[in-house]
Amino acid sequence: MEARCRWAGWKERLCSAEQAAALIENGMTVGMSGFTRAGEAKEVPRALAERARQDPLSITLMTGASLGNDLDKLLTDAKVLSRRMPFQVDATLRRAINAGEVMFIDQHLSETVELLRNRQLAEIDVAVVEACAITEEGGIVPTTSVGNSASYAILADKVIIELNLDAPAELEGLHDIYIPQMRPTRPPIPVVAPDSRIGTPYIPIDPGKIAAIVVTHGKDSPSTLLPPDADTRRIADHLIEFFADEVSIGRLTPSLLPLQAGIGTMANAVMSGLAEGPFDHLTMYSEVLQDSTFDLLDAGKLDFASGCSITLTEARGKRVWGNLDAYRDRLVLRPQELSNHPGIVRRLGIIAINTALEMDIYGNVNSTHVGGTRMMNGIGGSGDFARNAQLSIFVTKSVAKEGDLSSVVPFASHVDHTEHDVDVVVTEHGLADLRGLAPRERAARLIDQCADSRYRPALRRYFEHACQRGGHTPHCLEEAFSWHIAAERDGHMRRFQTEDAGARRGEHREEPPVAHPA
Amino acid sequence: MEARCRWAGWKERLCSAEQAAALIENGMTVGMSGFTRAGEAKEVPRALAERARQDPLSITLMTGASLGNDLDKLLTDAKVLSRRMPFQVDATLRRAINAGEVMFIDQHLSETVELLRNRQLAEIDVAVVEACAITEEGGIVPTTSVGNSASYAILADKVIIELNLDAPAELEGLHDIYIPQMRPTRPPIPVVAPDSRIGTPYIPIDPGKIAAIVVTHGKDSPSTLLPPDADTRRIADHLIEFFADEVSIGRLTPSLLPLQAGIGTMANAVMSGLAEGPFDHLTMYSEVLQDSTFDLLDAGKLDFASGCSITLTEARGKRVWGNLDAYRDRLVLRPQELSNHPGIVRRLGIIAINTALEMDIYGNVNSTHVGGTRMMNGIGGSGDFARNAQLSIFVTKSVAKEGDLSSVVPFASHVDHTEHDVDVVVTEHGLADLRGLAPRERAARLIDQCADSRYRPALRRYFEHACQRGGHTPHCLEEAFSWHIAAERDGHMRRFQTEDAGARRGEHREEPPVAHPA
Known part of the structure; x- marks a missing residue:
């Protein structure tokens, strides 16, 4: 544990997923890690859904992209989601979006945190980020995705860290965290090749904002790629x-x-x-x-x-x-x-x-x-x-x-x-x-x-x-x-469809479109 | 003249618009200056249209954006344009485009020269650029627009310069010409504020490519802004x-x-x-x-x-x-x-x-x-x-x-x-x-x-x-x-339209859409 959590203040912040989830209040905007079902915070959203079944609440949930481990399903079923952005892939959430029950804001994935930084979206109250380690200074080392986690943690009032002990410790060093400066005085972002490294291998935050650390276990949902047909x-x-x-x-x-x-x-x-x-x-x-x-x-x-x-x-x-x-x-x-x-x-x-x-x-x-x-x-x-x-x-x-x-x-x-x-x-x-x-x-x-x-x-x-x-x-x-x-x-x-290009010529034009199909 | 044309080789290249237009052959791709009816080459395209009435030819014409002085009309009427990109505003050309007579490629205006540089469009045979001066080294000082002129001149096999003596000499110094390097090894473009100057005040070209210099007079078409209603x-x-x-x-x-x-x-x-x-x-x-x-x-x-x-x-x-x-x-x-x-x-x-x-x-x-x-x-x-x-x-x-x-x-x-x-x-x-x-x-x-x-x-x-x-x-x-x-x-x-929100409710749904209006 000490190798994973090198920040001295960790013991005072250690708590259960339920305790951490209690920091999330009705009406809040919450930013969570997770991108293409990789690296999402796993236990706090689960505890939040559980709590909402007894004590209804709804939030705006922002992520990197899609969440694994059926979290969007659990949160939708528990009616936690009033707004959701910028991406999702869950069948249950999709039904709720298409029924107009969850307001879904479909965004270019590069833009969400630009909008947040300019205060063009509601400000983040709580960030929940999965980590494989916490550095000496309280920096967060993400797991299998970065997504929007860095800006969510930096912009949030409070940060909940899920320290996942099943995530390989060797993930540390893989990440390159760089936050563009504010506009209009932003210098060029210095990435000039795929292998450019321009930032830090962890998310630098004020450790005073770390409101909870939850130790977790568990894996990302495996990808469901099919063999090519x-x-x-x-x-x-x-x-x-x-x-x-x-x-x-x-x-x-x-x-x-x-x-x-x-x-x-x-x-x-x-x-x-x-x-x-x-x-x-x-x-x-x-x-x-x-x-x-x-x-x-x-x-x-x-x-x-x-x-x-x-x-x-x-x-x-x-x-x-x-x-x-x-x-x-x-x-x-x-x-x-x-x-x-x-x-x-x-x-x-x-x-x-x-x-x-x-x-x-x-x-x-x-x-x-x-x-x-x-x-x-x-x-x-x-x-x-x-x-x-x-x-x-x-x-x-x-x-x-x-x-x-x-x-x-x-x-x-x-x-x-x-x-x-x-x-x-x-x-x-x-x-x-x-x-x-x-x-x-x-x-x-x-x-x-x-x-x-x-x-x-x-x-x-x-x-x-x-x-x-x-x-x-x-x-x-x-x-x-x-x-x-x-x-x-x-x-x-x-x-x-036509078997013979001549046979059915014009047929689809002769029938007028039918109004109001069931 | 010497103040406007400081390049020593100018006398050998001086010619009439007709002689310059003769450099443009049937089937060529031609890049011309001109953007929002400002700074277009004026005499060579006119001479080209004139010639085409006797001796039909058709070309691909690329510009910055729209041309003034009715040039797109003249070229369309003379059937010079087989392909045209990336923008236009002329009523006659518009009719030809909509009739399918001119193939118009409507492009994001930042992209045309990127595509050219990567050889994703046909290569420029001849560039025709309006200038207010030619520098000692044969650099072209544009007039009231830069548009795509710089890349057209740099990429073309031959360059025709229209030296417009009516264009204010004081335009010199206003331009900032910078050409991004080839990808994927392009460094960041160093513009960091509206007033960043990162290039040269002229278009640097190999003067050996200057095939003709035509001295012209004439103004841009004035803008037709209406007073706000x-x-x-x-x-x-x-x-x-x-x-x-x-x-x-x-x-x-x-x-x-x-x-x-x-x-x-x-x-x-x-x-x-x-x-x-x-x-x-x-x-x-x-x-x-x-x-x-x-x-x-x-x-x-x-x-x-x-x-x-x-x-x-x-x-x-x-x-x-x-x-x-x-x-x-x-x-x-x-x-x-x-x-x-x-x-x-x-x-x-x-x-x-x-x-x-x-x-x-x-x-x-x-x-x-x-x-x-x-x-x-x-x-x-x-x-x-x-x-x-x-x-x-x-x-x-x-x-x-x-x-x-x-x-x-x-x-x-x-x-x-x-x-x-x-x-x-x-x-x-x-x-x-x-x-x-x-x-x-x-x-x-x-x-x-x-x-x-x-x-x-x-x-x-x-x-x-x-x-x-x-x-x-x-x-x-x-x-x-x-x-x-x-x-x-x-x-x-x-x-x-509805005068009273209730009165006509649903009317437009009761009539089926009519197929094939004349």
Whole structure:
């Protein structure tokens, strides 16, 4: 314990999770650690949910990103959450958000603490941060994520530390904590490469603010990556072929550019695929580091990875967490404000690979809203990266629900990324390089290269019909959402499928859209 | 002449506009100076259009932004333009773009030269740049805009200089030319305040590339700012009251933050209005400097203004161009890549004020497409600023066409700025501070504060009906575009107006949308 908690004052602050949770009062704004289900405070939120069942209270909860260990579910079920930001992935919380019961503020993940620092959001009353150690001066050494923990702890009135004795002590030294100065007199943030170290390996706070230390045990929820299926492998293959081509014409070098990849099975598969290509001395400047990062490190393909969290499957975790020293000099974890910083993303010239939920024929991307209304997870860091990347790539399977839904639609039912921020689109059918193209050219290429062949004729008909009407970005607004309306009513878009491109021509135009589906 | 052209080799390169234009061949990519109708090369494009009437040719034309002196019209009429980027404002070119005759690539204005430098766009064959002087080493001193001229000249195979003897010689010294280094090893760009000077007062090029020097005369087209009407004045008043409130609660200081304002009458009026408020020692870090910049400088309210072009009315021009020395130490013109740089905008904590064409009830903004399809001008720098600003404000009148069209609609027919990038919305009716709100809260506030009272009941009905269906961002996709469809068919949205909130309840839902209006 003394090795983990080197701050002299710890004994006076030691308490149970219940006692610590009692510091959180009804109506407070609470900032908690946790990013992509890594490094979240585990026991205090659990105790808070428990208490709320007897003694109702509601709070604004801010985190880095998603919490593991079903905490968002527990807190939602206990009706603790009145407001939640900036990201989540929990099914129960998602239902509450979509029912209008929890006010969810979906934010670019680099922005939350900028807003807090300028007092554009409610001030943090209590921060709850998981630590693997506390330094002599009361500095907090985070565990598997940094997320927004540093700014939350620095800005909060009171800080609760969950000292997790199951977190590897070897995590210490992995973090690089730097807080940008106040604007408008902020000097440049000195990150100039993925391996730049510009701060301290702990979160420096006034130890007088440490209101409670709770000793915990317990692990992050393992990541639920699936092995890549055939379509995912095809997407990775298209992308790797594209990168190889860019190298061969001299537009990229074999070390490419610092890589960012979103979270999930598809992004993981794409990254893993890079081990196969003619690439070397790769680097990552990303948000979350998944299994693929360690695959590439092990393969000797990746020189360095910068992120703000590490989220691994159970199998991968076993090989990493007990063996951290092998990776130590090739990893850094930063605050998400820095891992996702627009200025740094622009400076480094990142290749950004993010996942689309759907996209329209012009390449406007919906990353968040099913059917234009129901929040899935949140925009996360995709906007931080896609807008400022040197090369912004979006990947998606061309269809969902075994072909019943097309991911390429006439008009995106929600726009998170405009066509300006989408350079390249990849599905299992192919890759559409949209750089330097006008909308009409983008549409022709995107439909031909990326849409599923069953939906291609109907998309072409929509596009041709729209072009007859004219416009820089031609559309027929009466039909623009007909695909989504059908999906909502029928559960599928099969009426827009064509076996023979001629057979069903125009059919979807003859039936007027149905108002008010149940 | 010797004072203007100090480079020894000039005599051998001196030629007519026709001779210079002959250097431009069919199929070439040409980069020209010019930004918001300031500082464009004037004679060579005119000669090119003239020649094309006899001897057809077509080119890709890149500029900083819009050209004056009807050049885009002349070039369009002469069918010279096959591709055009990244911005325009000409009625004739707009028609050609919307007819699909000119491929227009609408870009964030900070990005064009990044893409060029990485060879993600076709390489520049010829650059044509207006200059007020040529230095001893062959460096180009631009005139009233920098735009993309520096990178075009540096990247081009051949450079044509239009030496405009009518441009004030006193422009020399106003410019600050800095070209960011190649990525991924780019050091931080050292701009840390609006008055940072980090480069040279001329565009440094290899003089061996100077293929032609054309001596010209002629002025920029004057800006066509209108005096503010009552609604515009109300918008300015709401905004000034908001800023004063932010100062009084200590969230801003009386010098606010570096200000950016879009182009046009409304942005100009808002900026001018700041002369009336309790503000002092203001600064601007903007794209275009309009009359209001000089009003504020003259009023002693503005300490410094950084931009990439100066666009003035005829009356203002008379008082500025002959009197530049009075402003010299309070002005700088930079490449648009720097004036709009995401990293610098984020670093300085800019207050960005941009104009919306329409917005939806959740605050997603359409800046570009009339009826979702027809390009107006382009996204310009609005995305560079709005995404990265400390405070992103969009202004618009609540109605257009004397009330026949509502600027607040259920669903934006095109999205340039997502709700994440829109903090505050202002119309003549009021100001909606949307910071920290979830979409349902944003909608309630935006409808109440900003929509015209005639359209408010129908917007509320749409919103309430959508909320009954649920979702994080509730919508009824069947009705989402009904306002635009009515406008397209009838030329107005009057069917969504209500005198009495109860009288017409639900009317617009009973009539199904009409397919295929003529």
